[in-house]
Amino acid sequence: MEHFDQRNKSFPLAHMVGRGRSVAVLLIGLVVAGAIMAFAPDPTTGSEAGSNLPDDAESALAEEALAQLPESGDAPAFVVYASEDPLTEQDLAAIAERGSDLARELDVEVSPPIPSSDGTVALQAVPVPTGLSSTDNDAIVSTIRDTASADLPEGVSAQVTGAPAVFADLGAVFDGADARLLIATASVVAVLLIVTYRSPWLWIVPLAVIGIGDRVAAKVVDTFSAWFDFPVDGSTTGITSVLVFGAGTNYALLLIARYREELRRHESRHEAMRDAVSAASPAILSSSGTVILGLLALLVADSPFVSRIGMSGAIGIAVAVAFALVVLPAAMTIPGRWLFWPFVPRHGDEDPSHRGWWFRVGRFVTARPWPVLVVSLTLLIAMASGVLSLRTGLGQDEQFLDTPESITAQKTLSAAFPAGTSSPTRIATSEDKIEAVVAAAQQTAGVESATPGQSTSDVAEVTVIIEAEPESDDAIDEIRALRSAVHDVDPDALVGGPDAQALDERTAASHDRALIIPIVLVIVLAMLLIVLRSIVAALLLSTSTVLSYLSALGVGWWLFDGVFGWSATDVSTPLLAFIFLVALGVDYNIFLTVRAREEMRATGDSTGSIVTALAVTGGVITSAGILLAAVFTVLGVLPLVLLAQLGVIVGFGVLLDTVVVRSIVTPALVRLCGRRFWWPSALSRPRHAR
Known part of the structure; x- marks a missing residue:
């Protein structure tokens, strides 16, 4: 077989490796990383950082219109x-006193206590300014909670809810x-790298390089947040960190495997x-480019949260690939071969992977392509059927894995008062239409009350309390009905x-x-066409990756609905999962088929090329898949349902992509297609015809 020493060694990044150059590159990389971490500005933060609400949505325009009212800033x-037991006169007096204390401390007007019909619950409203920073809002809510709970009569408890809480x-x-x-991510990566390399110290190098890259990525995101005034929160930085560690370590595993070879x-x-850099860089750059372009496609999203994830994630992947292809090669070559101890690769040693487990898997699959493919596709389609019953849109009380005080208080309030009391619906109308709007609202099914509020010559407010639990499916249906009724009497409301x-x-x-998924599919297809130069390969690989996504989403929904008891997925979950799975999942097919293409060019044997490619990449891709899956699972340390989902x-x-699609479906497809898998490139023609 033709030696791969004949490959193009002029790849630019390869020239950064050398006895003196590696030391210089590593030092320059550390200096640049230190400067970024030291001088990056603080990010823009705020309660709107995780918002999925577009600026031009009707509810956002209503809030903007009502901001013109004299007391709208609260x-x-x-x-x-x-x-x-029912609250006594003494209890209500003590509650009123707590309200007076709050009024003095916050310099606001606190409503008198309003008892429920059974007398066991009382409600006080405390105005909190809108547009505050997260720190200021948290401080005010903390003051309300401390003051309201101080010196209450025995048996009386106080909890705070509402939007600020x-x-x-x-x-x-x-x-x-x-x-x-x-800590959780680094620990998971460290353990899996130790298992993968079976070396007491090799794992330290890639973990240190990617760990520094993660901190640099976080600071670059902070800088973009400050410069372009887009707010970030823990969910944004958490997802970005997982992307950097997961993708960065994947690229490191691929490079180190090729280096050892x-x-x-x-x-x-x-x-x-x-x-190794010359051979691995095209696959790494094409796969990372697919992820970056897929994430950048999120910038066209209406949802601000989704578009911010796109920007921060793209920054994170760009930093990760820079550290994997520039800093890591330098860091790996400085110590020498002993870094791989006790399994040191020596010059002239035979590569054991050519006759290992994955070689036998490849031979088995290509010997029985039809049965293997039919069973695999049947399994994937069966799992994907769960998508047919998928529901999206979590209620406000379902956003947290651990129920916080604001949600507990909301449930107490909903049991004693109309469910919408803590989250009233506000209608912006005109002064001359206010009576018609109130009447239309009162006649709408599910509306508990509709009352006129403040007004000016430009805008008037109507406050509506609906019966359904906040943000539930019933509440959504009632809002649709309310909008229809109100727009009939005032189209501009x-x-x-x-x-x-x-x-x-x-x-x-x-x-x-509907907008972004087709865009990302086009990006994935285009990248596969550029890398593999085959229409057949691009179509088959992208289709199998999408089927893998649907299967994961279907199984995920069965778990959420049947095991965790969640009524729906978060509105952002299906799209973000699609971006991460399709863009990241196609990585493994790229790593496998780029190597198969390399083997095909050398031997002209389509079946042998995919078997050899699976043999030499199977171990590293499986390790990368397990590692990436484990890193994403670490998102569960943050008690937010979106991140857990x-x-x-x-x-x-990712496991499905690694174990089923890359190891079974792709080799079976290559075996069945033969040379046609590479059509219309020169590899699809017999060697003597080229």
């Missing part, structure tokens, strides 16, 4: 006082999140690394409030999926 926090609890989810996520062919470790925002978020998510779907989907 959002109510609700203090819910509860007792097992929910934002504060959401922020508390991410207190210390960076440290927890970093080349060390058996070269006496010089620098020559071996130059060949705008219906806003939390439930209307939830409806608009669901609408935006549906629009984003992403961790489950992406983790399972």
